[in-house]
Amino acid sequence: MPTGDENVGNKNLFFRFYDGLYALIDGPVTLFREKFVEPAQSGNKLYYYHRRYRRVPSIDECEVGDPICYYEANEQFRRDKHVEDNILSILRQRRLECEHYHRYDADKYCEKVKQDYLTAETNWFTKYGDIGPKLDVRAAYMKQKHRLIWERRHGPVGSGMKSSVTVEH
Numbered sequence: 001m002p003t004g005d006e007n008v009g010n011k012n013l014f015f016r017f018y019d020g021l022y023a024l025i026d027g028p029v030t031l032f033r034e035k036f037v038e039p040a041q042s043g044n045k046l047y048y049y050h051r052r053y054r055r056v057p058s059i060d061e062c063e064v065g066d067p068i069c070y071y072e073a074n075e076q077f078r079r080d081k082h083v084e085d086n087i088l089s090i091l092r093q094r095r096l097e098c099e100h101y102h103r104y105d106a107d108k109y110c111e112k113v114k115q116d117y118l119t120a121e122t123n124w125f126t127k128y129g130d131i132g133p134k135l136d137v138r139a140a141y142m143k144q145k146h147r148l149i150w151e152r153r154h155g156p157v158g159s160g161m162k163s164s165v166t167v168e169h
Contacts, residue, residue: 059137077137088124091117
């Protein structure tokens with residue numbers, strides 16, 4: 001039985017011509033790619049394919065009467081909302097796909113996916129709910145301030161109001 005080395009000399013003339021032509025064309029191309037293209041690409045690798053904006057100061061860090069800072073904070077707020085809308089959409093789609101796939105066993109297999117979605121939905125509504133269609137960072141900041149004051153006085157939102165404590169002397 002011939003080995004691989006013995007079979008090299010028995011190649012057909014056409015195959016030897018084809019291998020030589022291939023090496024003639026591929027050699028310089030491979031050399032150029034390995035010596036010039038790959039080192040140039042390794043210096044500036046892009047890990048993200050979307051535009052990355054730097055974080056700007058939030059509305060509570062802006063000076064009073066600084067419209068540029070307010071505008072930047074408002075745009076940052078809108079970008080954050082857009083990202084969180086997409087995250088919520090992805091989680092909703094995962095939940096629906098899981099429930100569709102498992103059908104009658106969805107309560108058993110999709111509990112974590114459903115819980116992740118409900119938590120994200122609650123957090124989204126805590127931040128963006130009841131603001132209205134015209135998003136404004138000041139309205140969201142005031143909503144957050146009022147929620148924190150409520151929680152300091154009455155406990156977490158949704159738990160009901162604390163009963164007023166009467167102190168007798």
